[in-house]
Amino acid sequence: MSHDDSERPATGDLFQYANAVGERAYQAAKGLALASRFAKDEWLRRCAERLRQSTEAVLRANARDLELAQHYGMNAAAIDRLRLTPARLESLATAVEKIALLDDPIGESFEKSVRPNGLAIHRVRVPLGVVFFIYESRPNVTIDAAAICVKSGNAVILRGGKEAFHSNRALYELLRDALLDAGLPADAVQLLETTDRAAVGHFLAMSDKIAVTIPRGGKSLIERVAREAKMPVIKHYDGICHVYVDKSADLEMARDIIVNSKCQRPGVCNAAECLLVHADIAAQFLPLAAAALREHRVELRGCPRTLELISGCRLATPEDYRTEYLDLILSVRVVDSLEQAMEHIATNGSHHTDAIVTTDSEAARRFVSVVDSAAVVVNASTRFNDGGELGLGAEIGISTDKFHARGPCGLRELTSYKYVVEGSGQVRS
Numbered sequence: 001m002s003h004d005d006s007e008r009p010a011t012g013d014l015f016q017y018a019n020a021v022g023e024r025a026y027q028a029a030k031g032l033a034l035a036s037r038f039a040k041d042e043w044l045r046r047c048a049e050r051l052r053q054s055t056e057a058v059l060r061a062n063a064r065d066l067e068l069a070q071h072y073g074m075n076a077a078a079i080d081r082l083r084l085t086p087a088r089l090e091s092l093a094t095a096v097e098k099i100a101l102l103d104d105p106i107g108e109s110f111e112k113s114v115r116p117n118g119l120a121i122h123r124v125r126v127p128l129g130v131v132f133f134i135y136e137s138r139p140n141v142t143i144d145a146a147a148i149c150v151k152s153g154n155a156v157i158l159r160g161g162k163e164a165f166h167s168n169r170a171l172y173e174l175l176r177d178a179l180l181d182a183g184l185p186a187d188a189v190q191l192l193e194t195t196d197r198a199a200v201g202h203f204l205a206m207s208d209k210i211a212v213t214i215p216r217g218g219k220s221l222i223e224r225v226a227r228e229a230k231m232p233v234i235k236h237y238d239g240i241c242h243v244y245v246d247k248s249a250d251l252e253m254a255r256d257i258i259v260n261s262k263c264q265r266p267g268v269c270n271a272a273e274c275l276l277v278h279a280d281i282a283a284q285f286l287p288l289a290a291a292a293l294r295e296h297r298v299e300l301r302g303c304p305r306t307l308e309l310i311s312g313c314r315l316a317t318p319e320d321y322r323t324e325y326l327d328l329i330l331s332v333r334v335v336d337s338l339e340q341a342m343e344h345i346a347t348n349g350s351h352h353t354d355a356i357v358t359t360d361s362e363a364a365r366r367f368v369s370v371v372d373s374a375a376v377v378v379n380a381s382t383r384f385n386d387g388g389e390l391g392l393g394a395e396i397g398i399s400t401d402k403f404h405a406r407g408p409c410g411l412r413e414l415t416s417y418k419y420v421v422e423g424s425g426q427v428r429s
Contacts, residue, residue, distance in 0.1 A: 018202035077267030127153030239269030
């Protein structure tokens with residue numbers, strides 16, 4: 001397939017194509033809702049097997065995308081998100097196998113009661129239906145999203161970015177083949193054959209077939225989806241994550257936490273973008289932290305007080321403190337109190353992941369109580385706000401919303417519930 005082929009639908013015009021995809025997904029979701037746990041888990045195991053068998057083919061497709069990446073003006077962090085390696089494919093296969101081991105949420109009766117008239121009331125988990133998932137330049141998401149959607153009984157329509165078109169296509173083909181092998185509806189997972197942005201608008205209007213849209217990408221994409229969607233949206237906004245080093249912190253622990261939070265994988269949403277340091281320990285801690293961060297080639301941008309304590313640091317602008325760099329750049333600020341740190345987070349953060357390093361249990365309690373983020377971390381890296389790390393299996397994204405899901409969205413976050421009422425002939429008087 002040529003690069004130009006990725007710019008147009010496989011058949012017909014965009015409107016007809018979108019409706020055909022939506023209808024197939026809608027019908028597939030009906031069949032998937034009846035699928036047994038055995039069939040879904042068998043599909044997941046076959047996906048893992050095919051990932052391992054298809055490593056060379058997937059890497060060839062990924063190499064094509066990496067060759068084209070220069071035409072899209074992608075920075076090093078974006079190219080890192082795009083790149084697949086044998087190790088990353090093996091990690092994906094392992095993650096899929098772990099999802100197969102998780103409990104199936106569908107059909108779970110999680111609240112039961114019996115009324116005085118003898119009616120038995122159950123709340124039972126059910127699939128959402130069809131998920132429209134939009135993501136950019138992260139081919140691993142093709143596997144993660146499909147695995148979690150199908151395991152939770154949902155059909156999924158995948159719309160990846162043009163940067164990862166060939167990689168996504170190669171991964172989708174093995175997902176589809178595994179669906180057929182496992183006896184599940186072949187259209188339970190569909191990958192759009194077009195990267196034309198106009199196609200997205202047709203799907204966002206399809207509230208009769210699509211239950212929820214999940215955008216995972218840049219702020220402009222998410223704002224567009226939130227503005228145009230006629231169905232609920234689970235939003236994955238910026239990850240402007242903070243590490244606050246309190247005056248009572250263990251400084252070596254704090255150094256290790258900020259280095260891991262920033263450097264372990266800087267191009268992901270739960271990487272730290274801002275370091276806040278209490279003034280009482282700034283003179284001790286900042287030179288220690290700066291030396292460690294510079295070993296990883298991190299560029300530091302700090303407030304005037306930071307510049308007095310470490311050399312070679314650029315002066316931060318107000319915009320720096322509101323920026324998700326997704327790169328080896330870190331903004332730094334010296335604060336006078338826990339309250340000032342929390343105020344900075346409330347003003348500049350994105351309600352994603354924020355951490356405190358402290359040995360003061362009262363400071364930790366106040367931070368956890370006041371900071372309004374999807375994950376608040378005490379004495380650990382921000383990188384732990386992740387579905388796999390929190391025991392959910394792979395996740396479909398980290399929601400910064402409060403409804404219907406918040407934080408890593410795993411299996412249960414992709415379900416709703418229905419009331420099941422069982423009687424023995426009761427009638428209402």
